[in-house]
Amino acid sequence: GAGVSQSPSNKVTEKGKDVELRCDPISGHTALYWYRQSLGQGLEFLIYFQGNSAPDKSGLPSDRFSAERTGGSVSTLTIQRTQQEDSAVYLCASSRDVETQYFGPGTRLLVL
Amino acid sequence: GESVGLHLPTLSVQEGDNSIINCAYSNSASDYFIWYKQESGKGPQFIIDIRSNMDKRQGQRVTVLLNKTVKHLSLQIAATQPGDSAVYFCAEPRQNFVFGPGTRLSVLP
Numbered sequence: 035g036a037g038v039s040q041s042p043s044n045k046v047t048e049k050g051k052d053v054e055l056r057c058d059p060i061s062g063h064t065a066l067y068w069y070r071q072s073l074g075q076g077l078e079f080l081i082y083f084q085g086n087s088a089p090d091k092s093g094l095p096s097d098r099f100s101a102e103r104t105g106g107s108v109s110t111l112t113i114q115r116t117q118q119e120d121s122a123v124y125l126c127a128s129s130r131d132v133e134t135q136y137f138g139p140g141t142r143l144l145v146l
Numbered sequence: 147g148e149s150v151g152l153h154l155p156t157l158s159v160q161e162g163d164n165s166i167i168n169c170a171y172s173n174s175a176s177d178y179f180i181w182y183k184q185e186s187g188k189g190p191q192f193i194i195d196i197r198s199n200m201d202k203r204q205g206q207r208v209t210v211l212l213n214k215t216v217k218h219l220s221l222q223i224a225a226t227q228p229g230d231s232a233v234y235f236c237a238e239p240r241q242n243f244v245f246g247p248g249t250r251l252s253v254l255p
Contacts, residue, residue, distance in 0.1 A: 038189075069245075076235065077190070077245040125189050133178060133239050137189030 036060065038138035040126050046144045047116055055111040055141045059128030066109050067135060068101055069125045077125065083109065116145045158252045165223040167249045169236035174217065181210060181221045182235045184248065190235060193221070228253045 039058045047053050059066050068080040079093035083103045094100070098116075103109040113120055121144050127135035159165045171179070177198035182190035196203045196210045196219070203210050209222040223230055235248040 074247075076247040127189075129239075134180060134192055134195065135237075135239060136192065137182075139187075139189050 038126055038128050038136055040124075040138040040141050042141060043139065044142045044144075046146065048146055049118060050115055052112065052114045053116055053143065055113075055124050055126075055143070057109045057111070057126030057128075057138060059107065059109070059126070060130075060136055061107075063128035063130050063136070064106070065129045065131070065135075066103055067127045067129075068109070068111050069127070070095075071123045071125055071140070073122075080111070080124075113143075116143075118145050121145045155247070156250045156252065158254055159226050160254050161228060162225055165221075165226045165230065165251055167221045167223075167234045167251065169219050169221075171217050171219070171236070171238055173238065174214075176217075176238045178239065179210070179212065179219055180237045180239060181208075182237060182245075183230075184233045184235065186232070193234075223251075226251075226253050228255070 038060055041056045045053055057066065064085045066083040069077040070080055071077050081094055081101045082090040085106065098114045101109060101111045109126065111124060123140040123142050125137055125140045127137045129135045157165060157167060180195045181193045183193050184190040194203060194205045194208050194210050196212050198214060201212055207224045210219060212219045219236060221234060231251055231253045233248040233250050235245045237245050
């Protein structure tokens with residue numbers, strides 16, 4: 035079956051521009067996660083959606099970052115006024131429960 | 147907490163040898179663990195999991211050992227192959243959303 039998909043796979047933007055990253059979770063998965071991964075480093079948690087509950091936004095690094103999940107399925111991570119330090123791979127994962135997370139291929143963001 | 151920001155620990159093994167990758171955790175209440183494999187340019191992939199009521203679990207060429215006394219788990223890969231080259235992470239999905247930097251496994255021909 036289809037796994038988690040993310041788009042775009044690569045994004046190059048100029049400092050100060052806004053970007054939107056999309057995640058399509060596995061059908062039926064109620065939980066959705068966003069992570070950031072800088073080069074050679076581990077995963078940094080950003081935000082977690084579970085069903086209709088209020089999202090856990092505790093990992094968002096600044097108010098320039100926001101995310102929404104429409105209809106309990108597709109999610110969009112928005113970064114406003116991008117900075118060079120925002121350059122990283124943004125990974126989305128989904129799960130049926132709070133256990134095994136299935137990851138997408140990621141979006142590689144480069145802010146010039 | 148986890149140590150993000152440090153250089154990735156690396157492990158180099160000869161093709162055909164066994165590999166052992168280690169992971170320590172801090173929360174004694176942790177009762178479920180997952181090992182992920184991340185190949186270059188891809189997202190992490192589930193390899194194997196283990197619950198705290200087990201000390202050992204085996205998959206295909208992989209074995210995970212859990213030592214709750216010292217809060218340590220290891221991933222053993224038998225007869226390591228070039229396709230095993232990747233970064234390996236352990237995770238405690240129920241306790242937090244923190245993943246460590248992982249260990250980079252390089253398989254030498």
